[in-house]
Amino acid sequence: MRGFRVGDEVLGFTHRRAGHAQYVLVDDVHLVSRPAGLPWEVAGALYVAGTTAYAGVFAVDPGPEDTVVVSGAAGGVGSLAVQLARLRGATVIGLASEPHHAWLEKHGVLPVTCGPGTAERIREASGGRVDAFIDTIGEGYVALAVELGVRPARINTIRDGKAATEIGAPTYGEGAAASAVVLGEPARLAARCRPEVPIARTHPPEAVQEAFRALERRHTHGKIVLRP
Numbered sequence: 001m002r003g004f005r006v007g008d009e010v011l012g013f014t015h016r017r018a019g020h021a022q023y024v025l026v027d028d029v030h031l032v033s034r035p036a037g038l039p040w041e042v043a044g045a046l047y048v049a050g051t052t053a054y055a056g057v058f059a060v061d062p063g064p065e066d067t068v069v070v071s072g073a074a075g076g077v078g079s080l081a082v083q084l085a086r087l088r089g090a091t092v093i094g095l096a097s098e099p100h101h102a103w104l105e106k107h108g109v110l111p112v113t114c115g116p117g118t119a120e121r122i123r124e125a126s127g128g129r130v131d132a133f134i135d136t137i138g139e140g141y142v143a144l145a146v147e148l149g150v151r152p153a154r155i156n157t158i159r160d161g162k163a164a165t166e167i168g169a170p171t172y173g174e175g176a177a178a179s180a181v182v183l184g185e186p187a188r189l190a191a192r193c194r195p196e197v198p199i200a201r202t203h204p205p206e207a208v209q210e211a212f213r214a215l216e217r218r219h220t221h222g223k224i225v226l227r228p
């Protein structure tokens with residue numbers, strides 16, 4: 001093993017779908033040291049939600065002049081994407097149901113309710129100009145971004161590859177961000193609570209079914225984490 005010693009605290013990933021495993025063999029190039037102060041449940045949430053959010057923000061490259069819309073803004077990926085886009089100075093509009101609006105506002109995000117009439121509400125909140133769109137939901141959000149006048153190069157989706165292919169939009173997500181270098185960046189930022197990684201709930205591994213039932217309801221704010 002290069003670079004690490006027995007007993008080092010690390011976070012990382014493997015492509016062997018071992019998220020529930022008690023012991024796992026991980027390639028050392030897929031590990032980073034746990035930054036001081038990074039809680040374990042947050043460390044466990046960063047791959048893949050943190051890296052996917054990072055990739056989505058990187059794909060649309062928001063800056064201080066830009067208005068960016070994020071669908072699923074309170075979810076595991078979206079809650080981090082909105083904050084990473086804010087850290088780049090962009091104006092961020094977060095699509096979410098009303099119970100999540102207070103959290104979004106607290107993080108400097110303009111909340112917009114999703115559902116019928118979303119396009120009009122976004123136009124109102126943005127003053128009519130949307131520069132980039134990060135979609136974490138699919139279900140027509142790529143078409144909505146096009147309708148809002150966003151150029152395909154600045155629409156990233158992690159859920160609707162078909163719509164992305166049709167218009168030539170990027171689909172940066174888990175695959176693009178599967179790197180310890182990428183993982184290290186949200187880990188470093190999250191250790192300082194910027195972004196804050198909302199942990200909806202933690203479950204012991206024995207309660208994994210309960211965790212999946214909650215996830216399937218698809219209204220989680222942040223991440224559900226298994227913690228021994």
Ligand SMILES: NC(=O)c1ccc[n+]([C@@H]2O[C@H](COP(=O)([O-])OP(=O)(O)OC[C@H]3O[C@@H](n4cnc5c(N)ncnc54)[C@H](OP(=O)(O)O)[C@@H]3O)[C@@H](O)[C@H]2O)c1
Nearest residue numbers: 052072074075076077078096097114158173174218219220
């Ligand atoms: N391609 C990749 O690389 C990649 C990587 C990671 C994840 N993913 C996928 O990306 C999706 C998002 O992941 P996640 O971890 O962020 O999921 P999540 O935490 O389960 O997302 C939950 C959020 O989705 C919102 N939502 C659910 N249905 C919606 C709808 N019909 N319209 C608008 N918002 C809706 C909910 O908002 P409200 O409660 O406000 O309704 C909730 O806050 C998942 O399907 C996941 O499998 C893809």
